[in-house]
Amino acid sequence: MKIPPVKGTRDFYPPDMARRNWIIDGWKKVSVRNGFEEYDGPIFEYLKMFQIKSGDEIVEQLFSFKDRGGRHLALRPEITPTLARMVNQQINSLPKPIKWFSVPRLFRAERPQKGRLREFFQWNIDIIGVDDVLADAEVIFTTVDYLRSVGLKQRDVRVKISSRKLLASSLKNVGIQETQLLSLYALLDKYSKMPGDTFKKMLSEQVMDESIAKKVINFMGSTALSEVSEIIGTNAEVEDAIQELARLKELLEQMGVWQYCEFCPGIVRGLAYYTGVVFEVHEFSQELRAICGGGRYDNLLHDFGGPRISATGMGMGDCVLGILLDERGLFKPESKELDYFVAFVDEVYRQNVIELTMKLRSAGFVTNFSYKAVKLSKQLKEASAQNAKRCIIIGEEFKSNQLVIKDMATGKQELVDYDKFLSELKS
């Protein structure tokens, strides 16, 4: 009986693994050069960790289960609650600010579709303890730093920035009640993901007053900060939020990445815990779902029983990114390559082949040999199939302590002294 893989999961055969590692190595390299330190947590947590603040959408997508002791647990759909828990646990001893990164394997029981799976990897960078948009700017800079490093240009990706402060103050200014905000965010987050009419209908269920609903729709469709006050009017809170975004722009200009960014007041983010600047990176034509998303979440640590300490960060999955890199031909994973393949002319030399292979491996060279007792020509074919740079051939010459080394790219062969070759390996 053949058992297929579970829907929404992936098997990583060696070439897929090379691509996955290439993405993850890039994420790690960029994190480290931007001053982030790596952390990780458990793959499952108490179910309530994700029910407290992640928001309805994530709660509906949880893979949850009961352990033998009757505890309600869930596979992690994101790592931000774990980060908050871990930081809270050692809040007094951790040097601040905290700049951490992680690449967790996450699980969400979503309907699998292009760029969305049930199991994926997500790069997270977070800065905790800096109550200044400078930290938001640094998170956005680090995100762009990675996208640039893999060859994505301004014409490929856009960082769309808004702010929950702007959204909340604007919505309240047009007459939405504070208590309505959270459920409205969940709907507004879907604005660009559903047909206009459907959105309008769903909005009318939450906002009965047609003139208010119209203003909300106009706000969501606005493409510049300057349009906001025209649509919804202004007050001190709206002005504050606009000032904060203006400072963010100034910082991103100083960091040299503003050309990748734009304000987009309708960016809301699906998660419930965001409190300030929010952003998403989208592929330019907007055909794919968001490549990544993040923002400020100043209350999450407190909501998890810790102190009031500000935090900001982002998460980037490997799925949409992988599709985009494929489409643009930017994937450059390293294929398997051998430094040496050791072959024999006659099976009597097999022991010498094994001994030399082990010596080469001990010296740090990627080396293989054939498991089969086949002709030299077949062994050379195997060497080519494994992308060997050089092939060492042990034959008659070995009796006079010599080896043949064949350069597999040029086909050139040279005779070398075995002892000299070994002493050079050591040095």
Ligand code: HAM
């Ligand atoms: P999120 O918007 O839920 O945020 O996810 C961020 C990114 O993870 C998405 O833009 C997408 O690239 C990827 N992603 C999410 N769900 C899936 C899925 N089912 N399949 C493939 N990729 C997916 C968060 O998770 C926040 N915790 C990010 C954060 C960190 N905010 C502050 N710090």
